[in-house]
Amino acid sequence: MRLPHLLLSALLGCALHLPATAAPMKLADYLALTGPQPSATVRYGAAPSQYAELFVPAGSGPFPVAVLVHGGCWTEEFGGITQLRNMAGALAARGIAVWNVEYRRVDEDGGGYPGMYLDMHAALDTLEQQASRHKLDLTRIVAVGHSAGGQLVQWIAGRSRIPQDSPLYRSRMLKVERIVSLxxxxxxxxxxxxxxxxxxxxxxxxxGTPTASRPDVFADTNAAELIPNGSRTWLVTGALDTISPPRVAHDYARRAQAAGDRAEVVILPDASHYDEVAATSPAWPQVLNVIERALDLPAR
Structure with missing residues (x-):
C-alpha cells in the first residue's frame, strides 16, 4: 500500500528530528570521562597509589556504600580512578556513598601479587575505620568493579575461602557479599x-609464580577457585564488549551457580566495554538499576 504524499512527508520529517543513537564508547571516550572531586581522599598505605576517594551524598545518612574498583588491564597506562569519578558522582547524587579505590598495579612498585590483593584488604579495612565518621551504613554495601577491577571485586567476595597458609589470608575482614562486575x-x-x-x-x-610452598598460584587469587562463598554477583557486560565478551559472563555465572552461589548475567544492548562505566552512556540506567538492586534500594 502506498502512503499518501502528505503522510509520507510528515513521517520523513519526524525521522529527521529523531535523536541519533549514541555510538558505542571507545577507549578515548573512556579516558576523557570526568566527575566531581571527592569529599575526602584517605590514604591506606605509604605508596603513591595506596589511597581511596570518598564521595558522601547530601543529607544526614546513614548512607549505603558502593566500593568502586577501576580497571585498566592492571596497568597504569589506561587511567582508572579519575574516570570512575564519573560514576561516583552519579551514585552520590542518588544518595549512595562511594569508596573509589586506587591500588598498586602490575607496573608499580609492590604491585601484582601479593601487593595488589593486600591493597584491597587495606582499602576495605580503612573503609571500616571511616564508616562512623561519615555515617556510612556498611550493612548495605556493594563492590562494583570494571574489567580488571571486576576481577578484584569478585576476589573480594571470596576472601573468606583463601587458604590459611596464603599471605593473603585474613581471619577477620569486612564482609562484602554483593558484587557487580562490569x-x-x-x-x-x-x-x-x-x-x-x-x-x-x-x-x-x-x-605470582609457583613455589614449593605455593604450587597453585590460583588457589588464593582466582575468584573462580574461591566459590561457593555465599555471594550474589551481577555480571554486567556490553553486548559489543570485545575485551570481556558476554560469553565470559555467562561462563562464570554457570560456574558460580553450579557451586551454589547466586549469579545473574545482565547484557547491555549496543554497549561497549567502556559504556559499562559511564554515567553519560545510554547503558547507565540499566547499570544503575543493578547497583541499586544489589543494595536493596527501593525502585524510583
Missing amino acids: GGLADLRNEAALIKTSCGRDSAQLA
Whole structure:
C-alpha cells in the first residue's frame, strides 16, 4: 500500500528530528570521562597509589556504600580512578556513598601479587575505620568493579575461602557479599588466554609464580577457585564488549551457580566495554538499576 504524499512527508520529517543513537564508547571516550572531586581522599598505605576517594551524598545518612574498583588491564597506562569519578558522582547524587579505590598495579612498585590483593584488604579495612565518621551504613554495601577491577571485586567476595597458609589470608575482614562486575576478567585460570589477548597480561603478573610452598598460584587469587562463598554477583557486560565478551559472563555465572552461589548475567544492548562505566552512556540506567538492586534500594 502506498502512503499518501502528505503522510509520507510528515513521517520523513519526524525521522529527521529523531535523536541519533549514541555510538558505542571507545577507549578515548573512556579516558576523557570526568566527575566531581571527592569529599575526602584517605590514604591506606605509604605508596603513591595506596589511597581511596570518598564521595558522601547530601543529607544526614546513614548512607549505603558502593566500593568502586577501576580497571585498566592492571596497568597504569589506561587511567582508572579519575574516570570512575564519573560514576561516583552519579551514585552520590542518588544518595549512595562511594569508596573509589586506587591500588598498586602490575607496573608499580609492590604491585601484582601479593601487593595488589593486600591493597584491597587495606582499602576495605580503612573503609571500616571511616564508616562512623561519615555515617556510612556498611550493612548495605556493594563492590562494583570494571574489567580488571571486576576481577578484584569478585576476589573480594571470596576472601573468606583463601587458604590459611596464603599471605593473603585474613581471619577477620569486612564482609562484602554483593558484587557487580562490569565486563570483569575474573577467572584467571580459565580465561588466561583471553586476558593475554585483551590486556597483554600473563598469569605470573596477576597471580605470582609457583613455589614449593605455593604450587597453585590460583588457589588464593582466582575468584573462580574461591566459590561457593555465599555471594550474589551481577555480571554486567556490553553486548559489543570485545575485551570481556558476554560469553565470559555467562561462563562464570554457570560456574558460580553450579557451586551454589547466586549469579545473574545482565547484557547491555549496543554497549561497549567502556559504556559499562559511564554515567553519560545510554547503558547507565540499566547499570544503575543493578547497583541499586544489589543494595536493596527501593525502585524510583
